[in-house]
Amino acid sequence: MASPPATSKTTNLEGYNTTKFLAASTKLLFRLTLLVALVLSFFFTFNNRPVSNGTTGSHRVLTTTHLSYAFYGSAASWEKEVRRSSTPRRVNGFSVLVTGAGGFVGTHCSLALKKRGDGVLGLDNFNSYYDPSLKRARQKLLKQHEIFIVEGDLNDGVLLSKLFDIVPFTHVLHLAAQAGVRYAMQNPQSYVRSNIAGFVNLLEVAKTADPQPSIVWASSSSVYGLNTENPFSESHRTDQPASLYAATKKAGEEIAHVYNHIYGLAITGLRFFTVYGPWGRPDMAYFFFTKDILLGKPINVYRTHDGKEVARDFTYIDDVVKGCLGAVDTVEKSTGKGGKKQAPAQLRIYNLGNTSPVSVDKLVSILETLLKVKAKKHIIKMPRNGDVPFTHANVSLAYKDFGYKPVTDLSTGLKKFVKWYVSYNGIKPRVRKGITGSN
Numbered sequence: 001m002a003s004p005p006a007t008s009k010t011t012n013l014e015g016y017n018t019t020k021f022l023a024a025s026t027k028l029l030f031r032l033t034l035l036v037a038l039v040l041s042f043f044f045t046f047n048n049r050p051v052s053n054g055t056t057g058s059h060r061v062l063t064t065t066h067l068s069y070a071f072y073g074s075a076a077s078w079e080k081e082v083r084r085s086s087t088p089r090r091v092n093g094f095s096v097l098v099t100g101a102g103g104f105v106g107t108h109c110s111l112a113l114k115k116r117g118d119g120v121l122g123l124d125n126f127n128s129y130y131d132p133s134l135k136r137a138r139q140k141l142l143k144q145h146e147i148f149i150v151e152g153d154l155n156d157g158v159l160l161s162k163l164f165d166i167v168p169f170t171h172v173l174h175l176a177a178q179a180g181v182r183y184a185m186q187n188p189q190s191y192v193r194s195n196i197a198g199f200v201n202l203l204e205v206a207k208t209a210d211p212q213p214s215i216v217w218a219s220s221s222s223v224y225g226l227n228t229e230n231p232f233s234e235s236h237r238t239d240q241p242a243s244l245y246a247a248t249k250k251a252g253e254e255i256a257h258v259y260n261h262i263y264g265l266a267i268t269g270l271r272f273f274t275v276y277g278p279w280g281r282p283d284m285a286y287f288f289f290t291k292d293i294l295l296g297k298p299i300n301v302y303r304t305h306d307g308k309e310v311a312r313d314f315t316y317i318d319d320v321v322k323g324c325l326g327a328v329d330t331v332e333k334s335t336g337k338g339g340k341k342q343a344p345a346q347l348r349i350y351n352l353g354n355t356s357p358v359s360v361d362k363l364v365s366i367l368e369t370l371l372k373v374k375a376k377k378h379i380i381k382m383p384r385n386g387d388v389p390f391t392h393a394n395v396s397l398a399y400k401d402f403g404y405k406p407v408t409d410l411s412t413g414l415k416k417f418v419k420w421y422v423s424y425n426g427i428k429p430r431v432r433k434g435i436t437g438s439n
């Protein structure tokens, strides 16, 4: 008797096993997927934390936010909180989405808007570019003033659309960004993700929102780059950036032009000049100089390549806040509807500086006086890391259009910063020896 060909028998046998195996595997895979989905949604729902990798981490935050949006999207309490926070309390008050509300300028602007009766909803991804505990402390401060911050990323289009579905924002004050001039050499992609992709994403959502909001956003003095005309005016060259940070801010200005031109979004860009003050950013020189001087650590003070002192038009936070609110109050309504432009819309750009540059050496000597501690200064040549030798703002345009007039000199502003710094860090002043302690 001819036995069936071995191959055929084997094939049949294997076929049977394969089918059975496949069915079992599919079931297992299905169950596993279900389990993973359940665990993930539980994790992200109850542990909706930002990325801690020193970048804006938009990719992971994107996933987190989608999942938490899915959870919160059905949670009436979340929507209620969003509505409550963004509802104005004064007649004809604005409803403002403040991006980067957990940041330095974002926190101060949110408080000022709320104080005068506008509705404010914050958005922040609480990334760990610098110590997120400071951002959390600012969030707590905002919460005390009934300002809610939605935890999410600019690149999360679903979340942004959801917010615009819930709230008819009149304005967006867009302050979320990857800041810092020198860090751009370490983590260039984070600048592209936040300052370019994130900005485009926000404008994409804003263009189709009904009503279209008016937009005020933070550009930077760094766009003047290698410009040598002094003081810097808005009409000067901005096509020679010295850092990737500056290049992404300049790109933002061009992107704003496009969305204004095609979709009728009214957009105002503000070029901030080295903003400092209480609740400031620990990555900025005045902040870490204070910390290091108090700790007795050396600080690097830069000199230009031809040996000159470097200088900045340091601008105090309260002055900048007044400028931001002035811009919000004078930005016109956007003219688009249904994603289409109906008429020409306003497009503006302004310097918000102090009009009075001060050298970094002088900054250090003011800090020494305030802290009553001598700094251990290392004078070094400015590394080629994106820094420019000086900045100096001409603010006549902002003065003309919304009365912007900075009134705080560096000594006065730093005094307020130091007062906040020692109190925030629980440092006890020592009368004779100076203020010492650690943080």
Ligand SMILES: O=C(O)[C@H]1O[C@H](OP(=O)(O)OP(=O)(O)OC[C@H]2O[C@@H](n3ccc(=O)[nH]c3=O)[C@H](O)[C@@H]2O)[C@H](O)[C@@H](O)[C@H]1O
Pocket: 179, 180, 181, 219, 220, 221, 222, 272, 273, 274, 275, 283, 284, 285, 286, 299, 300, 301, 302, 310, 311, 312, 360, 382, 387, 388, 389
């Ligand atoms: O106006 C802006 O658009 C930018 O302002 C800010 O950048 P900068 O003006 O560079 O401020 P900041 O780093 O505090 O350095 C201050 C001075 O200290 C010098 N500097 C710095 C570090 C150091 O170790 N030594 C030193 O001398 C340094 O050479 C400089 O002269 C914001 O960070 C940036 O996000 C952006 O908003």
